[in-house]
Amino acid sequence: MSHELPGSFKIVTGWLLLGLAVFLGIQWWLREQQQTRFHVESGVIEIQRGSDGHYHWPGTINGHAVDFLVDTGASGTAIPAALARELRLTMTGEVESNTAGGVVHGQETRADVTLQGGVHAERLRITALPGLDAPLLGMNVLGRLHWRQRDGLLTIELGSSSSH
Template identity: 60%
Template sequence: MKEFPHTLKIATVWLVVGLVVFLGFRYFEHERQRSSFQVTRNGVIEIRRGPDGHYHWPGAINGLAVDFLIDTGATSTAMSQAMARQLSLPPLRSVQSHTAGGVVMGELVRADVVLQGGVRIERLAITALAGLDERPLLGMDVMGRLRWQQRDGVLSIHTEASP
């Protein structure tokens, strides 16, 4: 039986090492994300602040899985116009939005939003903005419906509506 050339052996070892490192990073990322979001036994959603300093809430817009960035400084929920087009959401009307970067024009659309932990908002009015990146912002139009508190890098959300 013929033996593999030395170079092929070395290349195979490096490919295996690379695969193990890649899978290790994927596992670490999966565990980090899983530990940053949990629902406690009493139904409270706990979201740990991410490495970027923000709170991320996994969910979906009209069935498309997204990772919402919680923005308590935003009056309304927002998404990119590209995502609104991808979801085939018809614009209802043009709107003006006051952002940290100034006043920008956008469109108002409606969509169903589902957030992990059992929060569902049907036909939510969402502002679609051209300059927004692909991560949608979850604003006070949603967060204001919930009872929540932030302490020690953990956002605790009670899913029943506030009185």
């Protein structure tokens, strides 16, 4: 009696191992890409534009990790209404927001926002909007900072304005 595995089992196992190696390689590459897109050194934050065309600034809302999309066209910071519910944020009133897609109705709330690199905004006014896909960091934070955008690189120079 032979104890050798069937040939088809060997082939399937080989393909599965190859697939696993490719998957792990892609995950490593994505992690490296994320780490190289955000850099802090000597009071200067550099964020490279992502492959989706947006600048991503990692941070927290009341200690909960989020990935903000930097939106220089937004006057205020906004988050998905579902995230506001998940974070159990207290709504303080209804608001109407003008967006690229038209007027939308949302809820106003306040939360503590911390951005990687040392930028803080305590009790920041935030709009919770239904249908929003990701948290947007607006000019109510960006307007307090010295920043410039050129050639796919967003540079933020920190100084005394990094804590609010």
